[in-house]
Amino acid sequence: MHIPFTPNHIQLISACYPPSAALLTSGPEYAPNSQELSRLTYYAANRPEKINKLGTELEKRVKTDTKKAAAGNTRARAALLITLAIFKALATECRRDMSLLSPSLLSSINITLSSLSADLELAARAATVFTTWTTYTDGLIIGVDLKVTDDYMSCLRHFARLGHLEHDDHETRNRTRLIGLAALASAVNSEALYKPSAQFQPQVSIIMRALLIPLLQVDVSVLNHELAEIKEQPNSPILDEFRSRPTLERRAASIHAHIDGDQGPTSGDVANTALRATSSLLGHTRGLQASLVLQAALDTLDERDGWALTEHCRWLAEKAAEWTQYQYRYGIPTRLVECLAEIQDAPEPTQRHATLTAMITAVFTSPTPLVNLSTSDIIASLISITLRRITVSPEDSLLPALVECISSLGTHVYYADQIQDLAEDLIRRLVIVEASGIPGAGKDNRQKARTQAVRCLLAGLLGLIHAADMHDAGKDADENGDTKTVGTSPTLPPPIIERTSHDGLQGQGHMRPSRRTKVAPEIWQDTLSLLCDAEYAVRADYAMALVAYVENEIPKFADKVDPDGVRRPRPLAEGPSQRTNTVNAMLYGDSTTRFLNALHACAYTLSTSPRLGLRNSPPPSPERTSPANGDDSSARAGDATGDSVTTERRSMNHSSRTRRMSLVLRMLQDAPERLSSSAHVAAELSDFGNVLAILQAVHEQLPVRSLLTGIPMLVALSKATRAEEAYDSSTAAAVRTIKELVAKTWLVVAKVWECPAVGELAEKSLSALPGASPLPNLPDWQFGSLQPPQHPTPLPSDLPLTEPLPDIDTDAILEALSSAPNVQEATGLGQQDLLRRLGAEWSPDKAYKESIETKSRLDSLSGDGLSPLIKVAPALMHADNISMQSLARSGRGVGVTDLREALEGRSSMSNPNLAGRVPSISTLDHTSSVFPGEFAKLTPQRSRPQRVKPRPGEVREVLNKLGIGKQLGNGNVKSSFPAMQKTQPRNPPTFTPPYTT
Known part of the structure; x- marks a missing residue:
């Protein structure tokens, strides 16, 4: 009935409802009168100033009907459903002015869900209205209007609670969850989530709780199945046309409660919806937002005790990335x-x-x-x-x-x-x-x-x-x-290095050579002292790691063997020039050769030393340890045996690398040159087996370098076990094991170089040794996992000896090895040179020093190892010294163009090489950074500039640099490094430079 003086907007809203008597019969659609609804939406779309009034009136009706419906009034429930449908129609038609309708719309949804969330039909209608709003809103009102923000966050909480609702009836539970998840999915794809950055984290915390719980309650196989379906059908029936079009062209999804009598939704359907929403959420996040989403998921796992579901968590982490x-x-x-x-x-x-x-x-x-x-x-x-x-x-x-x-x-x-x-x-x-x-x-x-x-x-x-x-x-x-x-x-690749003997290798640790940069020997060399660690578990693990590094990682260049373990010449790949370069690198020391020097030094020390492990130096004097000027900084280093800890003031003059080298040298110096009859060896029987595996891998993988660096060590090890009298029972087992180690290593060398004479001598030496248990093999190793600690196999304590153990004929072996054609061809050396090289005096500390010293200064001055830029012309040097600081910044040398410019009087600014020389510190005036106390320190001096110095750009200067002008001395070619001839130290050292020996 028309009431006089009723506002027009109220009349339009009231006309959309059926008569009061027909409210109950308007179901199951509970839709407003279509013709009157069209008039209402046309009125709102053309008069935006009335939208606020329309929304306020509808909100009043929602509040009234909600209270009555909660009390059981069925007519009020029907009217509430129609009111929500009117809200959806207005939101769809007034999408341009959504901010005007948002306060009343969100408040109405919040009021409905707060009182009647258990009514699935009302919840579905409210979710439909919410989806419509999230489809067309620009999200700018969230965070600005506090009332709207609170209503929006409250709506999210209500839908999130529906999304993970627990119910005894599985069908009711799945229906309820689908409604809540569908509404949250619309929020995930809405600008309301992303535009207000300050509100992103609170929203995500609410949403992820609802999305994650249904995923944790199904098997991983179900998740994989639903994910495959999502990839086949990326468009969701709920999110169809959602966010794929501009805001004004979008179509809001309609959410309906499940119809009674139809087959109910399964847990897989719920998981499918949650997966779509989760993947969409992560797909739209940027930068820090992805971390916030993950943090919200982790918080949910804390709340729900989901950490026990390890497989689910792994799957979610992988899919999140x-x-x-x-x-x-x-x-x-x-x-x-x-x-x-x-x-x-x-x-x-x-x-x-x-x-x-x-x-x-x-x-x-x-x-x-x-x-x-x-x-x-x-x-x-x-x-x-x-x-x-x-x-x-x-x-x-x-x-x-x-x-x-x-x-x-x-x-x-x-x-x-x-x-x-x-x-x-x-x-x-x-x-x-x-x-x-x-x-x-x-x-x-x-x-x-x-x-x-x-x-x-x-x-x-x-x-x-x-x-x-x-x-x-x-x-x-x-x-x-x-x-x-x-x-x-x-779980990381399962390939295992299985070792059955010291002569063969079963299994394949790597599929093929990789294209990445290999770990350089200089980097790995710092770990070699672990081979002599005081703890056997460390020594055993490191021995396996070292074998794996030598076999699979260390750069081999042309130094290789054939698959059968024999080193054969390769005429096409190894010409005379290549062999010369390889031998020069090995003689003067490349990174691999230095690595092998240190490796053999540690292997010798492990085999002969009476005690193992790095030991700190004794405590410094009180005046060095006392704090100065309030500085009480100190370094605490544990003793290798774990018995004591020494606190000492770190020296400011030496680097940590130098201190470490001194510790390693101190450990290597404990290795005796010859074992006495009552000597004690700290190594176990397992250690000798590990050393044998290492030496075998070294000789098989790097035959040429190992020949020149390892054979002197074998000779020294043989000499160390020679004695004129029988050893004690405590020492005899160690000596016998060392001899077995040396003999079996010679067998490997004989096989690699196809030298039967060496093999026969080694076999003869082995057969002459008293019987004992064989050397243990390296255990199996699985990459990427922490294996249980290895336990040592001790040396036999009951080895009766009445006479000295037989010695291997080292001279005969060296004679046979140096005369082998393969050895001479690979090294490019004659027999006498090989004998001199292989039989040279060797000690572990000397080998270790060679492993850390750079090439001799004379070799550096001759041009090896220097940049080709330095070899071009002396004109590239700014100052009269050989420091790398004197290298000109410009790569262009002095040429005819510079002479022409000088003759024409042009400025020399175009050529930086013509600039005046700058004095610099000569590198020859400083001590070695490796062994600072081994040589006398020279007084640093600055190179003196020439007394008669032409101005830059003059003709005479250019001619001098081209070597055409007046020369000094007897007319010979001017030295490229005049500073070496001019500058003399005031107190020349009395030592013999290493490059003269």
Whole structure:
């Protein structure tokens, strides 16, 4: 009935409702009168100033009908459904002015859900209105209008509660969840989530709770099945046409309650909706937003105790990285590592620790590329977490998983030197732990923590390298020609190096040579002292790591053997020039040769030394340790045996590398030149087996270099076991084992170089030794995992000897080896030169010094190792010395053009080489940075400029630089380095320079 003086907008709204008596019969659609609704929407669309009044009136009706419907009034419930339908129509037609309708619309939805959320039909109608609003809103009102923001956040909470509602009836539960998830999916695709940046995190925290719980309640196989369907049908029936068009052209989805009698939705349908919303959410996030989404998911796992579902968490972490935009994926693993670091101090590892570690490994081992990932920061964090867990407990159960994390980082290689850089980070920390232990470890667990830390870092280092090779091999085509894109499996590749004897190798650790940069010997060389560590578990693990490095990683260049283990000449690849370059590199020392020198020095020390491990120097004098000017900084380094810790003031004059070298040299000097009859050897029987495996790998993989660096060590080891009288029973077993080690190494050399005479002499020596148990083989090694600590096999204590052990005929072996044609052809040396080289005097400290010294100064001055730019002309040198600082910044030399410009009087500014010479510090005036105390220190001097110096750009200057002008001396060619002839030190040293010997 028409009431006089009723406002027009109220009349238009009232006309949309059926008569009161017909409200109950208007179902099941409960739709407003279509003709009157058209008049209402036309009125609102053409008079935007009336939208606020229309919304306020509808909100009043919602409040009234909600109270009545909650009390059981069915007519009020029907009217409420019609009111919500009117709201949807107005939102659709007034999309241009959505901000005017938003306050009353969101308030009405909030009021409805607060009182009648259990009514699925009302919840579905409210979700439809909410979806319409999220479709057309620009989101700018959120965060600005506090009332609207509160209503919006309250609506999200209501729908989130529906999205993970628990109910005894599975059909009712799935229907309710679909309604809530559909509404949240519309919010995920709305600008209301992304435009107000300050409100993003609160919204995501609410949304992820609802999206994640349904995913955790189904099996991973169901998730994979639904994900495959999503890929086949990317358009959702709920989100169809959603966000794919401009705002004014979009079509809002309509959400309906399930019809009674139809087959109810399954848990898979619910998971499908949640997966679509989650993937869409991560797909639209940028930068920090991806980390916030992941953090919200982790908070949900905390609230729901979801960490026990390890497989689900791994799957979600992997898919989160896949769904995130390409340039922002790095935020997923970075945030996971940060979360793991936040709980690294827990006294006991929890399920959260284990699951987080598994999630990190899953992300790294997945084929999803992670560009912009800071691998250096990630590995530094993982190393710190590992060491912290070892500090808490050396037997922490989380350590194997952390080792897998570090190893899996090698799956993603984005630049050639990445693995080398990561390996250098690991080795740097490994060296620190070896010398100083772990700060913060308890006194009782100090040595145990140090041992476990070294083993974990070693296992991670090898796993990292192996994972990188598997990743690189996965890029190549398989046998059928299909391209594969793989990282490694989630548990890292299973290939195992299986060793059955010292003569053969079963299994294949790497699929093919990788295209990445190999870890340089200079980097790995710092770890060689671990071969002589005081703990056998460390020595055993390092022996396996060293064999793997020599076999698979160390650069071999042309120094290779055939698959059968024999070194045969390759005429096409190894001409005279190549052989000369190889021999020169080995004689004067390249990185691989220096590495082998240090390796053989450590192998000799392990075989003969009475005590092992790095030992700190005695405490300095009080005046050096007393604080000066309030500076009480000190360095604490643990003794290798774990008995004491010495605190000493770090010297400011020597680098940490120099201090480490001195410790290693001190350890090598304990190795005797000859074992006495009652000498004690600290090595176990297993150590000698490990040394044999190392020497075998070295001679098989680097035959030429090992020949020139390792044979002198074998000769010295043979001399060390020669005695005129019988050894004591405690020493006889060690001496007999050393002789067996030397003989079996000669057998390897004989096989590599096809020298039967050497093999016969070695076999004769072996047969003459008294019987004993054979040398143990290296155990199996699985990359990327922390194996249980190895236990030593002790030397036999009951070896009766009544006479000296027979010695191997070293002179005959050297004679036979030096006369072998393969050896002479490979080295380019004659028999006498080979005899002199192979039989040279050798000691471990001397070999180690050769491994760290650079080439002689004379070789450097002759041009080897210098840039070709320096060899072009003396004109490229600014000052009268050979310092690299004097190299001209311009790569252009002085030529005819410069002479023409000088004759024409042009400025010399065009050629920087014509500028005046700048005095610089000569490098010949300083001591060696490696052995500062070994040579006398020369007084630093500045090179003196010439007394008669023409101005830059003059003709005479150009002629002098071209070598045409007046020359000094007797007319010979002017030296390229006049500073060497002019400058003489005031107090010349009395030593003999190394380049004159």
